[in-house]
Amino acid sequence: MKMAPDQLYREIIGRERSFAILIDPDKVEKQEIILLLKDIPSFTTHLFVGGSTVKSGKCERVVKELKKHSSLPIILFPGDYSQVTPEADGILFLSLVSGENPEYLIGQQIKSAKAIIASKLEVISTAYVLIDGGKETAVQRVSETLPIPQLEVERIVSICLASQLAGKKIIYLEAGSGALISVHPNIIQAVKKEVNLPIIVGGGLRTEKEIEACYQAGANLVVVGTAFEEEFKQKSHENISRVNTYSNSR
Ligand SMILES: CC(C)=CCC/C(C)=C/CC/C(C)=C/CC/C(C)=C/COP(=O)(O)OP(=O)(O)O
Numbered sequence: 001m002k003m004a005p006d007q008l009y010r011e012i013i014g015r016e017r018s019f020a021i022l023i024d025p026d027k028v029e030k031q032e033i034i035l036l037l038k039d040i041p042s043f044t045t046h047l048f049v050g051g052s053t054v055k056s057g058k059c060e061r062v063v064k065e066l067k068k069h070s071s072l073p074i075i076l077f078p079g080d081y082s083q084v085t086p087e088a089d090g091i092l093f094l095s096l097v098s099g100e101n102p103e104y105l106i107g108q109q110i111k112s113a114k115a116i117i118a119s120k121l122e123v124i125s126t127a128y129v130l131i132d133g134g135k136e137t138a139v140q141r142v143s144e145t146l147p148i149p150q151l152e153v154e155r156i157v158s159i160c161l162a163s164q165l166a167g168k169k170i171i172y173l174e175a176g177s178g179a180l181i182s183v184h185p186n187i188i189q190a191v192k193k194e195v196n197l198p199i200i201v202g203g204g205l206r207t208e209k210e211i212e213a214c215y216q217a218g219a220n221l222v223v224v225g226t227a228f229e230e231e232f233k234q235k236s237h238e239n240i241s242r243v244n245t246y247s248n249s250r
């Protein structure tokens with residue numbers, strides 16, 4: 001069946017709550033993927049794949065393996081142009097609009113354009129807004145931009161409004177992977193009220209209560225990476241030590 005060119009986007013707008021697990025290709029081995037997929041929450045609607053620093057070729061290997069074993073849509077969340085992988089379903093075509101580093105406003109986009117056009121990836125033009133998460137995160141380090149303080153709600157709203165005027169299709173409010181403080185619901189609420197675009201929220205979310213607060217405030221899609229990664233690693237360790245205890249006792 002032929003897909004509409006904006007099918008993923010329409011589904012995100014149409015569904016009340018979407019939930020993505022972020023898989024950072026740098027932190028997962030190909031052979032772990034089947035187990036990892038078994039562990040994702042039942043309400044997961046999307047797999048995001050990407051990282052701030054990913055070794056060449058790793059993103060493609062991970063996407064191909066995920067595709068073999070899952071029917072969830074895979075959306076690239078790329079830290080740079082080398083992560084463009086045609087086997088995914090869509091791509092968040094990010095512009096880091098909270099900073100003024102031309103490389104992350106337009107440079108990486110130029111480098112990736114031909115490969116994206118040549119692919120069948122659905123492109124979701126995304127205004128990516130980095131908000132202070134209480135510690136220096138990989139995005140801040142790699143992009144050499146400063147996050148916006150959480151108290152500067154009006155500045156965040158203006159950035160999102162400018163992004164809407166510039167034709168962006170979705171807003172990503174990001175506290176940074178592993179953030180100590182996630183994006184405050186007041187910020188999500190203010191953006192929801194004033195900006196006519198769907199909202200993705202991620203960074204430092206750990207509990208169902210925190211995730212619920214994001215939806216209540218107006219998030220359309222919530223992303224969790226680190227909390228899931230840690231839980232998965234912990235379980236894998238427990239399994240390995242169980243196997244070791246068993247084999248030692250024989
Ligand atoms: C349009 C294309 C091809 C690329 C966009 C390039 C831009 C604008 C990137 C924005 C800045 C950036 C480095 C974003 C990375 C976003 C991301 C995938 C974060 C995931 O988490 P990590 O930052 O890898 O977290 P860890 O530190 O936990 O590994």
Ligand SMILES: O=P(O)(O)OC[C@@H](O)CO
Nearest residue numbers: 177178202203204225226
């Ligand atoms: O890893 P966490 O903190 O869940 O953050 C997810 C995502 O928003 C990071 O870019």
Ligand SMILES: [Mg+2]
Nearest residue numbers: 024051052053
């Ligand atoms: Mg990473």
